[in-house]
Amino acid sequence: MPKKVVPEEARRRRRPTRQGAVLSEDLIVQTALRVLREHGTAGLTARRLGAALGADPSALYRYFAGMDDLARAVGNELMGRALDGWSGGRDWRADLRSLGLALHSCYLAHPQAAVLTASRVSGRPREIAVDEVILGLLRGAGLSDPAAVRFYHAFIDLTLAFAALDAGALALPDDARRADEEMWASTYARLPAASHPNIAATADRLAARMPHSAYPVVLDTLLDGIAAELAASGSSGRRRSGPHGGSGVGIRSR
Amino acid sequence: MPKKVVPEEARRRRRPTRQGAVLSEDLIVQTALRVLREHGTAGLTARRLGAALGADPSALYRYFAGMDDLARAVGNELMGRALDGWSGGRDWRADLRSLGLALHSCYLAHPQAAVLTASRVSGRPREIAVDEVILGLLRGAGLSDPAAVRFYHAFIDLTLAFAALDAGALALPDDARRADEEMWASTYARLPAASHPNIAATADRLAARMPHSAYPVVLDTLLDGIAAELAASGSSGRRRSGPHGGSGVGIRSR
DNA sequence: ACCCTTATGCCAACACGGTTGACCTTATAG
DNA sequence: CTATAAGGTCAACCGTGTTGGCATAAGGGT
Secondary structure (H helix, E strand, O other): OOOOOOOHHHOOOOOEOOOOOEOOHHHHHHHHHHHHHHHOHHHOOHHHHHHHHOOOHHHHHHOOOOHHHHHHHHHHHHHHHHHHOOOOOOOHHHHHHHHHHHHHHHHHOOHHHHHHHOOOOOOOHHHHHHHHHHHHHHHHHOOOHHHHHHHHHHHHHHHHHHHHHHHHHHOOOHHHHHHHHHOOOOOHHHOOOOOOHHHHHHHHHHHHHOOOOOHHHHHHHHHHHHHHHHHHHHHOOOOOOOOOOOOOOOOOOO | OOOOOOOHHHOOOOOEOOOOOEOOHHHHHHHHHHHHHHOOOOOOOHHHHHHHHOOOHHHHHHOOOOHHHHHHHHHHHHHHHHHHOOOOOOOHHHHHHHHHHHHHHHHHOOHHHHHHHOOOOOOOHHHHHHHHHHHHHHHHHOOOHHHHHHHHHHHHHHHHHHHHHHHHHHOOOHHHHHHHHHOOOOOHHHOOOOOOHHHHHHHHHHHHHOOOOOHHHHHHHHHHHHHHHHHHHHHOOOOOOOOOOOOOOOOOOO
16 A cells, blocks of 8 residues: 655645644654664664554554665664764865764764664665765865775765664663673783783773774774875876775675 | 573483474574575574474574574674684784684674674673784784774774674665665666766766675775884884874773 | 545554463483 | 473464555645
């Protein structure tokens, strides 16, 4: 039956639900975020979302083709929030850096939703807007199209990968997260230097650093790489280091 | 009922199943890997695994506390395989690169387990062994302890973050994954140049590159960064670029 | 101001998922 | 040889996404 989902722009009749709510794509997405925050990653079910909206679960299918489609809409909303809270206008490096950090922290604000959507490509307007901005910054900086695409890919996947990883830790039950964090001060710090010399020599530094995100470090390294590419292609003709060829590893969608 | 799962070492009576198979933890894990490979990535269900073993689904609960527990067992198996299939002995850069790729592809071979375990720190022997190897390579290359720890953190989180991201895509139902991949050739390729000039100019390159993993590119960039740090600290005293300070973003466990 | 079309909410049902309690069988300890 | 309990099986429970059919009310056409 819901082969035909009416797009939001074409909606006319807004019938209130039995309990008075008037549904809309936006209301459903906002409620989904609330349910996600309250009930955890696995807590977003059609029935629970319906209950939270005061509507029958099947009513959702008038707005989304399925829970999968809904998840993409949620991801799109996160992208939009990040973009709204960002402003460019400085040099490409500062802009890219602040955009990456904005995306990262925006996903981290909703860990459950991040875990759910970070590995999906929604193809919706606000995500497309983010992609367009990134590509614009890279090409505007002077990169060739192949290099811009290569670094766009690296930038967006890096950002979303860390968003998902860090969000995954935040989304754990409190006790499990605490146990994971204390692992560095307990298990690792007690390893004998004889069998694990390198861990033993750096145990205190590890315990201090591991509970934080490595995203800023890796992001800056990537920005260094982009700057190096710009310097190389600016002076001489082409090329940079390493076997950065196009031979992909694995099959990915994002 | 399965509050009490008998550990593998304490098992004595091995009753054959109705269809003749003799169950064991190892047989179940191996069969789970086979089912994952054959029935697609979303095809590992208790009922299907039971059928593949020639046993009732509930028999699994004599060996594992639940499907979650079984997934962790599969994950452990993967860590072991990654470490076993790797050999160092060349320069630090080649060793780090092959180790990263080995970990990445090993997790990707079993996406469900990867998604489930990538953001956890288990503190188990094989994982500790991997950490010791990485730290050893970095310190052996000549990095100071703070730099070694910083790059160890970046390396392991980067690898696991991409493993989880890429695995998340692979773990999607087949049709959803296909839809995601075709998004680049459909939605993005059709955006008008007027509104989205940068995407329009690079649409074909994007469609060609995005279905692959960006991990190798980012990994090589990180290795470039390590090499730069070595060169800088080798000649002059200290320092590298960027605001890489210790002020963490977010709270992480891994 | 009316009516008629149809968008849209609701209900009941389906297939499939993990999980469990009760039962039965048989391998092994004593 | 027997008693015990490990471990396989069966049936059932509950929660999941999803859909076909039906009821209703919104709002444009007249």
